[in-house]
Amino acid sequence: MTDVSALMLDMGRRARAAADALRATTPDARTNALTRIAKGLRAAEAEILAANARDIENARASGLSEALIDRLALTPARVEGMAVAVETIAAQPDPVGAEMARWTPANGLDIARVRTPIGVLGVIYESRPNVTADAAALCIRSGNAAILRCGSDCLESSRAIAAVVAPAVAEAGLPADAIQLVPVPDREAVGAILSGLGGAIDLIIPRGGKSLVARVQAEAKAPVLGHLEGLCHTYLDAAADLDVARRVVVNAKMRRVSVCGATETLLVDRAAAERLLPAVAADLIKAGCELRGDAETRALIPEAAEAVAADWTTEYLAPILSMKIVDGVQGAVDHIRAYGSGHTEAIITTDAEAAERFANGVDSAVVLINASTQFADGGEFGFGGEIGISTSKLHARGPVGAEQLTTYKYVVRGQGQTRP
Amino acid sequence: MTDVSALMLDMGRRARAAADALRATTPDARTNALTRIAKGLRAAEAEILAANARDIENARASGLSEALIDRLALTPARVEGMAVAVETIAAQPDPVGAEMARWTPANGLDIARVRTPIGVLGVIYESRPNVTADAAALCIRSGNAAILRCGSDCLESSRAIAAVVAPAVAEAGLPADAIQLVPVPDREAVGAILSGLGGAIDLIIPRGGKSLVARVQAEAKAPVLGHLEGLCHTYLDAAADLDVARRVVVNAKMRRVSVCGATETLLVDRAAAERLLPAVAADLIKAGCELRGDAETRALIPEAAEAVAADWTTEYLAPILSMKIVDGVQGAVDHIRAYGSGHTEAIITTDAEAAERFANGVDSAVVLINASTQFADGGEFGFGGEIGISTSKLHARGPVGAEQLTTYKYVVRGQGQTRP
Structure with a gap:
């Protein structure tokens, strides 16, 4: 020995x-x-x-x-x-x-x-x-x-x-x-x-x-x-308030880019992409964020680079955001089920029923409605501190x-x- | 494939x-x-x-x-x-x-x-x-x-x-x-x-x-x-009621010997061994239980065979009981810490303070005070059924x-x- x-x-x-x-x-x-x-x-x-x-x-x-x-x-x-x-x-x-x-x-x-x-x-x-x-x-x-x-x-x-x-x-x-x-x-x-x-x-x-x-x-x-990674999503619903969307998305991505609760992918309901995405993207660009999007988002946001398959599975921990158009709550839930890490996701919407469907459909430790994913933190939850954020499903989840x-x-x- | x-x-x-x-x-x-x-x-x-x-x-x-x-x-x-x-x-x-x-x-x-x-x-x-x-x-x-x-x-x-x-x-x-x-x-x-x-x-x-x-x-x-084994103990405290001790020990061991909640080792406070053990042992023998004891218990119960080291670590799942004299609650807790499987333990006592010290000191999924270890069961707990009894410390413990x-x-x- x-x-x-x-x-x-x-x-x-x-x-x-x-x-x-x-x-x-x-x-x-x-x-x-x-x-x-x-x-x-x-x-x-x-x-x-x-x-x-x-x-x-x-x-x-x-x-x-x-x-x-x-x-x-x-x-x-x-x-x-x-x-x-x-x-x-x-x-x-x-x-x-x-x-x-x-x-x-x-x-x-x-x-x-x-x-x-x-x-x-x-x-x-x-x-x-x-x-x-x-x-x-x-x-x-x-x-x-x-x-x-x-x-x-x-x-x-x-x-x-x-x-x-x-x-x-x-x-x-x-x-x-x-x-x-x-x-x-x-x-x-x-x-x-x-x-x-x-x-x-x-x-x-x-x-x-x-x-x-x-x-x-x-x-x-x-x-x-323990948690392996925080591949967090924010979803802008058709019924999202534009001001809330602008405020929350910039905070969720850019407040601190290196934390596990930072949003890495922005999902946008097709029904509201034209209304919401240009202003949100402009705020992000102004804040120094690099954007990568699928073909539909790039048609709205010409400054965005092309997102490749790896962008949906990457925890950037950097001022980079991938963006994708989806079909409503179910489209967002399906994307998150396929690519999420079970850490934290948010929906921005004024539609209470859509919020509940999202909260129920997404199987992540923390689901936020109209708030920044960066709130995924034991201190913010009132725990006085945290030893980490669990993405395990057993014993303890979240902070x-x-x-x-x-x-x-x-x-x-x-x-x-x-x-x- | x-x-x-x-x-x-x-x-x-x-x-x-x-x-x-x-x-x-x-x-x-x-x-x-x-x-x-x-x-x-x-x-x-x-x-x-x-x-x-x-x-x-x-x-x-x-x-x-x-x-x-x-x-x-x-x-x-x-x-x-x-x-x-x-x-x-x-x-x-x-x-x-x-x-x-x-x-x-x-x-x-x-x-x-x-x-x-x-x-x-x-x-x-x-x-x-x-x-x-x-x-x-x-x-x-x-x-x-x-x-x-x-x-x-x-x-x-x-x-x-x-x-x-x-x-x-x-x-x-x-x-x-x-x-x-x-x-x-x-x-x-x-x-x-x-x-x-x-x-x-x-x-x-x-x-x-x-x-x-x-x-x-x-x-x-x-x-x-899952649970690996149920090496359950019943401890007779100095302040045990004799009738309760007789009734509970026979049930804890003999009701069904093949269940994981069956008592395998009886611990007896030295201060009350003479008062309690002969009657309890007589009931067990009458019920068809084979007894194995340390030197002190055998001095009181001549019918008992000699317990060897393996008896303290064996889940008999059979009509066999090992018996040992210990020094009070702390002696019982020490024995259980050393040999227990974290499943279920019981204390028989009329001393509320001793009961709490036992319940606090024993780190098992279920601790019973004045009741049979065979109650360790989801149905008895009111769960309508159970898929098993967990001896893991994380997520779920007990039924x-x-x-x-x-x-x-x-x-x-x-x-x-x-x-x-």
Whole structure:
């Protein structure tokens, strides 16, 4: 056994013991830990920034692109942002122990379905140091133990953040091993987590690009909650309000082009294309968006390039939008069924019946009516944060906050009943 | 490509199309289909029994054990039982479209979490023909399309049942391919379902013995909901009522020894062993149960054989019970954490605080207080039936009825909101 695999197995054992001990902790103790973490992040700003400077120096030395270095870089404002995020999660209701349902069937038993932590989560992410604080906070709020494995590029920053988390957790009376950061950069650690650490890991959460998530889904021996991609659509219905269409489409595509909730394909009802598309396209072009369309949209928008088959299946994550004319709600639903990734879709319409048909027909985690697809976000949903957006159909769909990191058990109270 | 794999891929395509069409059906139509199936089963009793007689003849010819033949055999009463089960499921509330939560965060969006079908379920089971009717009914109630693969020993009976289901489904206005039975006995069909049929299958549900479930979990390329085993414990606390202990333990072990909710290990608080164990053990012996115990229990119960290490990890499914003295609730929780399968555990106590500590400390799908572990059953929980009992921690835990065969989506209603 290598040193790294021995280290990881030991982390797994300690996480399992911490998960068991966490069951005996109170919501107040968990809130207390979160408050201490937020305070600690502010107090350790200098140490965190110094560690981050070392990460950035190493990243420059190893030739990382400036875009990746920007993702990695912390500032006083970003450290404050992490503290605020932890405080927001601290202010969320604690999900553990909540009664989801309670009833008494004919046998007279008192049956309660009660939220419980999942157990041990393995979180694998890339070079965003803030995820270390976010993931720790969501796991504490949901009563789970966690093994965090950050990208090697942000290990120094993550260590500095973990050095705040560990004493805060212990001082609040939670098990010291509740949140563990893998302290070494070796890629072998990822493989170890994917192996499930001898059954110690209940759920693996990859947070990062498509290639990371695809590797995790292919190799993991434990269940995985993650999203592969956000190939999101906005559909302009015949009954769309033009102003709403203009406002929402530009926001859905251009607010931030690199997020998974950004619209990648615009579908337009043939019945309203002439009325809606020219103004919407002009706004997009003005905002710096490159347009690609099928023959019918190009007849209306000469500036659009020709869309090829790959355009319907590409998550651009860039200021590019594909456009297609479809036949009403059913045409939009059919296109989304064929090409969508089950993440987020929107319809713009003043026709309530069309909106319901779209919401019912589209099998995606989030369906929006007259709003931007960029609202697909745990913070916007009021979750205080998110560990990702699930495109899996099982367990949790859409933004994953603390509540979605729980499972349930049945607690059944009897008076000596036996089954006939 | 072989004929069987081509057949299976075609079934997958048709199931996917049926799942899409099912989204447009109403709860009433689904209830109507279920009512027609129940009526159809009664009307086709003669055909079903004749088909079953052919299965039994083939089973005898191929040397199947009488126990397995009994499991396979149908009688007029068992056909009536199937019809009643379908009617019970028809009487359950339809879960599809139910609003699980609805709220408006600061951004003013109206967010609803709505139950939706999962999509296409692949159900793989053994030689119990009634599962064909049960699984079909639960899938219809939950709006899912299903591919049912029965054990080859009950193919004739299952075909006769499927011949009732198909017209009932179509006459109620549901897609004809909503419920498909694999019409050939080839084992290759199981492998095809495990492959996910080119992405057509959203969830695989194995219903059968440990070896079937283990194979499915090891090989499946789609998510699996199943239980490996039910290594259930009953714990007699220091504050247990003797009468309740006697009544419940005998029921938990001996009512039916072959069900997954049967108690396999009895844990007894050292503080009350002398008071409780002799009478409980005498009842068990009288009921025909073989006892195996650790040294301390054998000192009290001389009839007990010596329990070896394997006794704590064995799901007997037989009239055998292992017994162990533990130190209070924590001792019981520790034993269950080490050896339990996460299925069902019970505590017998009059001490409410001890009961809560046990319920909180034990991380199993079902925890009972003063009741028999044999209540771990969808029917007893009021679900109208079950497709199995999940020991997975994700998605659904415990008895899986129609509601547990759904997922959810977010339907978000706005008035043109854009994200800042």
